[in-house]
Structure formats: structure tokens, C-alpha cells
């Protein structure tokens with residue numbers, strides 16, 4: 313499916329404060345397309361999970377916010393890129409309760425449940441890219 | 449005369465010109481320059497011209513200027529703290545450049561030499577200015593960091609809402625350092641006030657993700673270890689749905705939609721009855 317990008321912003325994420333700044337930026341974008349409060353909360357929470365993985369496991373990276381449309385619907389697309397160690401077993405990482413960081417292990421699978429489209433690509437030794445899309 | 453000699457033998461004149469240029473900038477506050485500022489300026493000029501050598505004049509990054517840069521840095525930092533504007537701080541160094549070039553133009557007669565050396569001096573001062581700017585920004589950033597810490601402190605008050613009942617309204621993002629502050633002040637207040645119930649109100653928390661949830665769970669566990677019960681209130685509908693989709697299990701924790709219903713639950717737990725006056729009369733048959 314092809315989307316048209318209407319608006320775009322890239323934010324470097326290297327410390328926890330960047331993550332808060334990024335989350336607020338997502339809120340601004342979501343408000344601009346008058347996304348409802350429930351969907352806003354869902355995409356912000358999903359973003360929060362992925363951006364924290366990027367910090368904790370990926371050693372920091374970049375996060376991009378876009379307003380996209382497929383011609384009928386408008387939505388927010390978020391892309392997260394890090395050049396960290398990568399994920400050796402994606403199926404495992406995507407399952408509830410799997411964590412190498414002594415955490416709940418709900419970040420990736422939870423984020424997937426909160427958005428309309430979820431894409432994760434990871435290569436060991438190269439890095440991880442996660443894309444989230446939520447329609448208004 | 450060589451450029452270096454010209455500048456070194458005229459350091460007093462450069463200082464005077466510099467102070468004059470700064471004073472004209474400040475307009476009505478021309479006499480506001482203190483003896484201390486004058487001494488500061490003289491010292492800076494002296495150390496700058498002293499660091500000029502046949503080698504360093506061609507290399508703005510030379511270590512010879514590190515002492516000058518350090519001093520300018522300290523000055524810019526203190527200016528940032530005192531609330532000077534970036535323009536004022538930049539102008540400060542720009543005027544020094546002006547003063548030096550002016551002196552140079554009256555001392556060096558050969559046009560070619562004057563041009564070449566003016567360029568060199570400009571480059572050195574531009575470099576110093578970039579340094580000063582970095583220090584200035586750093587000074588501002590330090591202020592922001594400190595304010596962030598202060599906000600974290602003041603935004604986590606513990607309120608005694610009833611005998612034995614504490615309430616903690618949490619506003620903003622519940623990150624790791626914040627949780628630490630919340631937990632510490634809560635546990636301390638539980639001991640001090642001998643409270644048996646603590647209400648954590650998250651109405652002001654924008655989103656509950658797995659990390660925030662974990663922080664909440666930890667705070668509840670710590671409260672229970674102290675022999676008190678912890679209720680989480682202010683869970684908005686959209687937050688409740690998001691928590692469910694994330695898959696976080698909060699079933700072991702008492703949660704309420706509002707602070708009012710959490711308070712009601714506390715009264716139940718403490719075996720208090722809240723009744724209207726008229727109803728009490730009816731109940732006692734008076």
C-alpha cells in the first residue's frame with residue numbers, strides 16, 4: 313500500500329529526556345489531525361515502549377514522526393531506528409513475557425496490539441527498525 | 449613592526465578601546481562598568497596578546513589559547529547564569545575583535561600585511577567566540593537541568609487527607625528518578641504519620657506504559673511491606689483500555705476511577721461511616 317506523507321519530523325533519541333520530548337511531539341501531531349483521546353493514548357503508549365527499547369537495548373537512535381494518508385484515512389506513522397546489537401529471535405521477542413532485561417516483556421507484543429500496523433526488522437550486529445501506524 | 453609586537457605593546461590601549469566600545473553599547477549605563485569588570489577586561493587582553501606567537505597566530509586551535517578560552521568560558525558561563533542575552537554575550541567578544549583590529553590598522557602601514565594579519569586575528573577571535581557560545585549554552589542547560597530536578601521535587605507532595613490516609617497526586621511522567629522520589633517520600637510519610645492507607649492518584653499521568661506500570665507495582669509492594677495498603681486512583685477510561693491491550697496485570701492492586709471513590713474505600717477499610725447529619729438523626733431515632 314502506498315501512503316502520502318503530509319508532514320515529517322525526525323528526533324534524535326539518546327537520553328531519557330529525549331524520549332519524553334519525542335512523546336510530546338507525537339501528542340502534538342496526533343492532536344493536529346484531531347485524533348481521539350483513546351487512539352492518542354494508544355499510539356503514545358506504544359511509542360513509549362519502542363523508544364524505551366531503542367534506548368535500553370539499541371543504545372539510542374532516531375525516531376521519526378509522520379502524518380500519512382492513504383487517500384481516505386489520515387494517521388500517524390512512527391519509525392524507530394537504532395544501530396544496536398539487533399534481535400536474534402524475533403518470534404521470541406514478540407511473545408508476551410519474553411525479556412532479556414528482567415522486565416515484564418510486554419513492550420513489543422503490547423505495542424503491536426495498540427496500533428493498526430506493526431512492522432519490525434532486525435539484523436544481528438546491524439540494528440533494529442520498528443514502524444508503527446495508527447489511523448485516526 | 450610585526451603584528452604580534454604591535455598588539456603586545458598596545459594591550460592597554462586595546463583594553464581601553466574595548467571598554468569604550470562596550471560602554472557605548474550599554475548606552476545610559478556607561479558608568480556602570482565596575483573596577484572589577486575593567487580589571488577583568490585588562491587581564492583577558494593581556495593573556496590573549498601574550499598567547500600570540502609566530503606559530504599560534506596561524507592556528508586558531510592552538511593550545512596557546514586554551515587559557516584564554518577557559519577564562520572566556522568562565523565569563524560566559526557566569527553571564528548565562530546572570531541572565532545576559534546571547535546577543536550581549538556575543539557582542540562582548542565581537543567588540544574585542546573590533547578594538548584589536550582598530551589598533552592594528554593604526555600600527556601596521558603595509559596594506560597587504562594588515563589585511564593578512566587582520567584575517568588571522570579575526571579567525572582567532574571567532575574561534576574564541578564559538579567557545580564562549582558553547583559555554584553560554586552550557587550555562588543555560590545547567591539551569592534547565594536544575595529546574596527539572598526542582599520540579600520533580602515539588603511536584604510530588606504527600607497530602608494527609610484524613611487520619612491514617614495519605615494521598616499522592618502524581619502529575620507528569622513517572623520516570624525512574626521520579627518514582628524514586630515518590631517512593632521515598634511516601635514511605636517516610638507513612639512512618640511519620642502512622643498512616644495505614646496511601647492513595648496514589650495518577651489522573652495527571654499522561655500515559656501508563658510497561659515501565660510506569662512496573663513503577664506503580666513496585667511502589668504498591670513497598671507500601672505493603674511497611675504494613676500499609678496502597679490504592680491507585682485516577683485511572684481514566686483511555687488509560688484503562690491501553691493497560692489491558694498492553695497486557696499488564698494490575699489485578700492484585702486496588703484500583704479506583706477517582707480519588708473520591710478511593711477515599712470512600714479507605715473509609716470502609718478503616719471502618720468509618722460517612723453519613724449526612726439529617727440521616728444520622730433518623731438512624732438514631734432522634
Ligand SMILES: Nc1ncnc2c1ncn2[C@@H]1O[C@H](COP(=O)(O)OP(=O)(O)OP(=O)(O)O)[C@@H](O)[C@H]1O
Nearest residue numbers: 365369370405411412413415416417418419420658
Ligand atoms: N531495539 C532493540 N534492540 C535489541 N534488542 C531489543 C530491542 N527491542 C527489544 N529487544 C529485545 O526484545 C526483548 C523484548 O522486548 P519487550 O519490549 O517486549 O520487553 P522488555 O523491554 O524486556 O520489557 P518491557 O518492555 O515489558 O519493560 C527485550 O528484552 C530485548 O531483548
Ligand SMILES: [Mg+2]
Nearest residue numbers: 361365419420
Ligand atoms: Mg520494552
